[in-house]
Amino acid sequence: MPENLHKVKQEIYKNIFKYANGGIAIVGLNGNWIKVNDSIVNFLGYSKEELYEINFQKITHRDDLNLDLGLMDQLLKGEIDNYQIEKRYFHKKGHIIWALLSVSLVRNIDGTPLYFISQLTDISSQKSSSWHLQFLMNVIKGQNEKLKDFAHIATHDLRTHIGNLNSITEFLEEELPDIVKSENYQMLHESISNLNENLKNLTKIQVDKPKKFNALAKLSLYNYVKNAMYNISSIAKKENCQIINNVKQDIYIFGIEAYLDSIVLNFLTNAIKYRTEHQPPIIELTTSEKNEYIVLHIKDNGKGINLEENKARLFTLNGTFHNHQDSRGVGLYITKNHIESIGGKIEVESQVGKGTCFSVYFLKA
Incomplete structure (x- = not known):
């Protein structure tokens, strides 16, 4: 045995x-x-x-x-x-x-x-994945460093140009006192003022220290929509674009000043940029509430997007879907990142030839 x-x-x-x-x-x-x-x-x-x-x-x-x-x-x-x-x-x-x-x-x-x-x-495959991830992290780190350098240079140069523009408007008012009555001059003066305010908001962002949700500010959505509309008023006037602001004045969201400026401005300029040739552009902004969110709807009557073909790359870097000379595939990518960084999300509905509606979810204040 x-x-x-x-x-x-x-x-x-x-x-x-x-x-x-x-x-x-x-x-x-x-x-x-x-x-x-x-x-x-x-x-x-x-x-x-x-x-x-x-x-x-x-x-x-x-x-x-x-x-x-x-x-x-x-x-x-x-x-x-x-x-x-x-x-x-x-x-x-x-x-x-x-x-x-x-x-x-x-x-x-x-x-x-x-x-x-x-x-x-x-464990060769795991090591390969680890190296690939490390490589991507190094690339991202390098890009972040470049972005910080760019932000410092850009804000410095913009501050200089805004100062020059303010000086020029002062010279014009001294030489041509009646110019202050001109609607176009008033638009220019207000645009410079808004640009200066946007720059102040940008300088508040610490690019090397991500914002926490509990550090977000309580912001009036109506005011930011109103300011964005004014900032592009000359473009809207040139393109015969009608912008309808149906956002209520008592609605507040949580966000970052510079991000909210950029978000609203980007959607408005995109709606004008991708207008159709056969009818004047119309953009309507409305809001709704959904659980803990305030949803901003930006609806236009422009070219529209073929979502079956383009939805997967709609918010990707360098993802373009219209043959427009100014299309770079960057705006929506940055905007989506801004929205998500302040706790929101974005949805889109669109039909080719009929227009697009972007729904932006902000945390309700």
């Missing part, structure tokens, strides 16, 4: 070694391969006969070899019972593969070391 039990145990060990999903190897004290299973062969690309002629040091990446040998030495000295490391091997074809290596030591009855049991798990 004991002999039969021993045979059963031997058969079990043999089957575990042979059919294990991961790589299992018996490695000699000098690093030579004594016995390997098929998973090791598939992983490293060498046949069993080829592996038995070499040791693991020969196919280990040199940057990982000292760590592995040092831990093996600790095992032999009895300082540790086992160890696990991420390690690089050279495949027979020459490329690098990554393994999660687990090693334990088998000793004789008298305590003398016999051999190592090594288990190898292929």
